[in-house]
Amino acid sequence: MGLGPRLDLRQSQSLVMTPQLQQAIKLLALSNLEIEGFIAEELERNPLLESAGPDEGGSEPRDLADTRDADARDPDSFDPLEPATADQLIAGGDAAADAPLDVDYAAETFHHDGPTDSIGDSIAAGDGPGLDGGLRLDGAGGGGSFEEGAGFEATLASEISLHDHLLAQAGAALAGTDLAIAAQLIDQIDEAGYLTGDCMDVAQRLRVPLARVERVLATIxxxxxxxxxxxxxxxxxxxxxxxxxxxxxxMARLLANLDLLARGALPQLRRLCGVDEEDMADMIRELRDYDPKPGLRYGSARVQAVTPDLFVARTRAGWAIELNSATLPRLLVNRSYHAELAAGIAGGAAGKEGKAWLGECLASANWLVKALDQRARTIMKVATEIVKQQEAFFLHGVAHLKPLTLKTVADAIGMHESTVSRVTSNKYLSCERGFYELKYFFTSGIQSSDGGDAASAEAVKSHIKALIAAEGDAILSDDKLVELLNARGFDIARRTVAKYREAIGLGSSVQRRRQRVLGRAA
Structure with missing residues (x-):
């Protein structure tokens, strides 16, 4: 076989992830607040983009080209996992119709900031909660029964951290080398207020006597x-x-024998402390007033509010699902500015480069507007199916939560499972029952003992919590909980009950019995 250069033709197929397609997939996993930051960066980078603001956008996700060419394309034809969609998104249109001036700002389906702006009109019109409990699955965003008011961020006071609070006190009480030792010790105090380091290490690091470090710690x-x-x-x-x-x-003997107190060995404690039952009850009551984690009174970091991405409310027509447009500005493509720039570009090589750059800006702006619109449509489609699958939860509570998988939702709406996973990441839903992450509605199932439908793990946890809360003096063991749950139709093993009980922060029967004894003693 001879060795030498030669030319060969080969044909192969491969999936190419274009930059636009990669960005479209990335947009699906971002929350509304993250999208807001992404849009701000694009507005600075692309001169053809401008924000209409949340007050000028509709409550429903709407393609800017719908008022111009409603029949030109299928709004559901874009799937973020299909390579061909990048070209569909780049397809342009006339942006003159992007912001119609004849908008009815008092319309029921039009909200300026969110689902609360037209509540008064909806109530006046008699749009109370739906009576049939059915679903409106057209993706329309109706008004929700949410109270208008200052955001949660307004209630967050500027809290000083425990570290800063201790340093301020050390600066007032100590100076010189003692202040440096205090700073080292304070750095090793965790957020609960406990010293996690070793005084000997501090003494060796600063080359000071151990007694001096101990003296500074006593001051702290x-x-x-x-x-x-x-x-x-x-x-x-x-x-x-x-x-x-x-x-x-x-009290000193009691504090030195907390292990006996945890085991509920009260007779032995009374002998060690030399007190009667009444005095022991007073001492235990005194201990209950102390704070085992004093440092938690101070925030180690500022609490960040989580803003809902979706609102779900029950109306006469069914379930109204709406995107939170208050955190999602509406983008427009300024085609008049594009025309001005195109007219001002001179000829020659510089003109060609300018036209190429302007064309890239226009294509990028068109793609981003439509990608964001399709993202909203995809989120609405997934959220609508989740509400449909978990309607019993929204009507009756967590005890009626059904087991649900990503594949079930993906098959129902005709999308890929990974797309549904991205859509439900970092997204939160607000309804009359509370505030939930979309991932919350996807839970494993427990088989029914009577051959019926499986139950969600969260529903089983709620039943366990209710049984333990109502147990009274007769403490329920895990075996007894299994019997009671089997009687309620749950086919569940003892180890599963123990796992779920620990997950919701409830102790074993022995621990609960000790707590009951200590509670009576106090």
Whole structure:
């Protein structure tokens, strides 16, 4: 076989992810607030884009070309996982019809900021909750029964962190080397207020005597909040008892034997402390008033409000589902400005480069507007199917939540499972029952003992929580919970009950019995 250069022709097929298609897929996973930041960057980069603002957009996702060429394309023809859609999105149109001036701002289906702007008109018109509980699956966004008011962000005070609070007190109480030692110690105090480091390490690092570090730590333990800087729970409670002038010998022995208190060994504790039942009850009641995690009174980081991406409300016609347009500005393509720029471009090589750049800006603007519109349509389609599948939850609560998978929703709406996964990521839904992430509605199932429909794991957890809350003095073991759940139609194993019980933060029967004994003693 001879070695040498030669030319060969080969034919192959491969899936090419264009940059626009990759960006379209990325847009699906972003929340409305993240989309708002993305749009702000595009507005700075592309001179042909302009924001109409949330007050000028409709409540329903609407293609800007619908008023111009409603029959020219199928609004559901775009699937983010199909390569051909990038070319469909680039297809242009006349943006003169993008912002019609004859909009009825008082229309029931038109809301300026969100689902609350026309509530008054809806109530006046008698649009109360629906009586039939049916679904309106056309994707229209009706008004929801949500109260207008200041955002949650307005209620968040500017909180100082525990670290800054302790440093401020150290600066007022210490100076020089002691202040440097205090700074090192404060850096090792966690958000609960406990010292996680070792005094010996601090002493070796700063080359100071260990006794001096211990003395500075004792000063820190006098700071607010009381109990901060402790190394153990017993030390934290002891500091608080001293502050309350309640650290007598009996209380000191009780704090030194918290393990016995946790086990409910009250007779042994009474003998160690040398007190009777009444005094022991007073001491336990005193301990309950102390804070085992004093540092949590101060925020380690500012609380961030989560804004809903969707609103769901029940109306006479069924379920009204609406995108939160208050956090999603409406983009427009300024074609008049494009015409001005095109007219001002001179000829020659520089003119060709200018026209090419202007053409890229126009194509990018057209694609982004339509990609955002299709993103909204996809979210609405997925949310509508979720509401349809989980209608019993919206009507009756978590006990009626059904098991649901991404594949079930994907098959129902004719999309890929990965598309549904991206759509439900970082998206939140607000309804009359509360505030939920879209992922919440996808849960595993527990088979029915009578051969009926499977039940959601969240529904089983709610039943376990209700049974334990109503158990009274007869503490229910996990075996007894299995029997009661089987009687309610859930075919569930004991280890599953234990797993679900621990997931919702409930202790075992032994732990609950000890808590009951301690509660009666206090």
């Amino acid at each position: 333990q006098t700071f607010e909040p009381t109990g901060v800087g402790a190394r153990t729970l017993a030390e934290c409670l002891t500091l608080q008892a001293r502050e309350a002038d309640r650290c007598d010998p009996a």
